[in-house]
Amino acid sequence: MAHPADVGVVLDPLHLYARRKAPGRKVALVSGGGAGHEPMHAGFLGPGGLDAACPGLVFTSPHHRQVHAAARGVAGPGGVLLVVKNYTGDVICFAIAAERLRAEGVPVETVLVDDDLATDASDDHDGDDDEGGASQRRGTAATVLVEKVLGAAADRGDDLASLAALGRDVVARARSLAVASRAQTSLATGEPAFALDAGQLERGVGIHGERAASTTSRPPTRELVDGMLAELLTGLETAGAAVDDEGVALLVNGLGGATSLELHALRALVGDLLSERGVRVATSLVGTYTAALDMRGFSLTLLALRPGWAELLAAPTATPSLPALPAEEEPQVADHPDDAPSDGAAQDGQDPDDAGAAVVAAWAQALDGAHADLTRLDQLSGDGDFGDNVASGLRHAERRGGTLSAAAGAFLDEVGGSSGPLLGLLLTELVPAVRRGDTPGDPQVGADIGAALRSGAQAVTRVGGAQVGDRTFLDALVPAADVLDGGGSLADAGRAAVDGALGTAQLLGRRGRSRYLGDRALGAPDPGAVAVAALVVVLAQVLEGSPQAQALPSPSRVASGTIDG
Structure with a gap:
């Protein structure tokens, strides 16, 4: 249903076929295997990929009837090439299908994929999942690269003997290794198929959820990946396929x-580690292509290329899930847009904002002490990143010079989400007022701060739409501005901000992520309101310095609810 123009299905015996094929293809490519490995193989049907795929039950080889019917249905004038992963059930069923096809006059060849380095010397034979065929190695993720190379070669019109020789050469020059920190979910129990304690790792798992020969302690990721690459490169060299x-x-x-994020981070790490070893990555593919249901882990496959193979991997495809691998090209990475300044730190660092720098330092110290509380509050009402985002903004502010204008720029430019830019707008309004606060005893400072807080609140409302009562930092900001507008002291404004922040514990969220939670966030103050209350408090302590200001509560006390509103 997802790909009706690309894939057709025959229900009895069950197999799938590509509805489109390249006009130059003379030999059909057929593969298959147990379910649970998706998108392999059904997602690889079409030009540049397979002509037919035979799915078995979960982690179970397809029946030879399926393979026979699929191959008969798609056989080209040049015959059929069967791509088989090296598991006993698959090997036997595909072999029986091949015998039947030959008896019917269909030319057939087989490519057996046996890339799993973890079973290079295994002597285990355990039912349908054990190793068979020419070697003990299981067939795993290298099957993806094998089928991509063969699909491109078949599209250009290669004959059966050439394709078989090419496929076997690719297999001989490919090795894979897989690790997992959690087993797949058992269909029988709904629980992990095997247990791993925290900090443990299975190094050498199979795509059917087979455990490794032993469980190991989990090393740091860089150490783990470097060890895997060393083993893969040694395995290729031992097989006579050293990388050139x-x-x-x-x-x-x-x-x-x-997750995709984790896999792409691994790609970056692998690229760095291979570069340190002098190994060139000519092309790469990142994603889930050979799954083991929901096993939490990954595999790395290295294929030692021969001339022309990178071009076959980069050849176009039109399948649901098998892309063309990128041609070799240097990533285009720039530190800044062409018309942007290289760094704002120098300009910010020249700002003679002594009072602002003192405010930023005091605010950073206060929020550092409340980091865990801000994270906890945001986990109750959002996604838990507020403490980290504010800390990141303050670190960027320090690198830019540590002044209030530096902090305003840092929060506007460097902090993601909504909280960073909105705080940046507020800080921008405060800069001139706080700079005037360098003059001790100036009666205009409180009024200037009040006007700045009011302008900041209005800016936040303009861009975010929030109002007082929506459970945002406006509920701490606006009461402080009201006090200063009425002639109150900065200490009074700090107390009003604290009371406003505490009051958000009884408000239903109408803006931000907390609006999705209904009354589940009640009882805990909004983390943004706590952070803004802390800002108003340190403004009072730095610019006014009165005993009343020094006695105002810390953000940790506000966040933890250990004071009364």
Whole structure:
């Protein structure tokens, strides 16, 4: 239903076929295997990929009837090439299908994929999932690269013998290794198929959820990946496929429970580590292509390239899930847009804002002590990143010079989400008023701060739409501005901001993420309001310095609810 123009289905015996194929293709490519590895193989149907795929039950080989019917249905004038992962059930069922096809006059060849380095010397034979065929190695994620190379070669019109030889050469020059920190979910129990304690790792798992030969302590990620790459490169060298100037094709494959963000971070790390070893990554593929249901882990595959293989990997495809790998090209990375200044730190650092710098330092110290509380509050009402975002903004402010104008620029330019830019707008309004506060005893300072807080609140409302009572930092900001507008002291404004922040504990969120939670966030103050109350408090303590200002509560006390409103 998702790809009706690309994929057709025959229900009995079950198999899928590509509805489109390249006009130059003379030999059909057929593969298959147990369910649970998606998108392999059904997602690889179409030009540049397979002609037919045979799914078995979860982690179970397809029946030979499926393979036979699929191959008969798509066989080209040049015959059929079967791509088989090296598991006993798959090997036997595909072999029986091949015998039947040959008896019917269909030319057939087989490519057996056996890339799993963890089973290079295994002697285990355990039912349908054990190793068979020419070697003990299981067939795993390298199957993706094998099928991509063969799909491109078949599209250009290669004959059966050439495709079989090419496929076997690719297999011989590919090795994979997989690790997992959590087992896949058992379909029988709904629980993990095996238990791993915190800090443990299975190094050498199979795509059917097979455990490794032993459980190990989990090392730091860089150490783990570097060890995997060393083992893969040694495995290739031992197999007579040492990497040369052609470089490698790299597959970073998720086993079902790893996020795209994690897999791409691994790609960056692998690239760095291979570069340190002098190994060139000519092309790469990142994503979940050979899953083990929802196993939390990943595999790395290295293919030692021969001349012309990178071009086959980069050839166009039109399948649901198998892309063309990128041609080798240097990533385009710039520190800044062409018309942007390289760094605002120098300009900000020249700002002679002594009072502002003292405010920023005091605010940073206060929020550093409340970091855990701000994170906890944001987890109750949002996604838990507020403490980190504010801390990041203050670190950027320090690098820019530590003044209030530096902090305003840092929050506007460097902090993501909504809280950073909105705080940046508020700080921008405060800069001139706080600079005038360098003059001790100036009666105009309180009025200037009040006007700045009011302008900041209006700016926040203009861009974010929030109003007082919506459970945002306006509920601390506006009461402080009201006090100063009425002639009150900065200490009075600090107390009003604290009371406003505490009052958000009884408000239903109508802006920001807390609006999705209804009354579930009641009882805990809004973290943004706590941070702004802390800002008003330190304004009073730095600019006014009265005993009343020094006695105002810390943000940790406000956040933890250990004071009365």
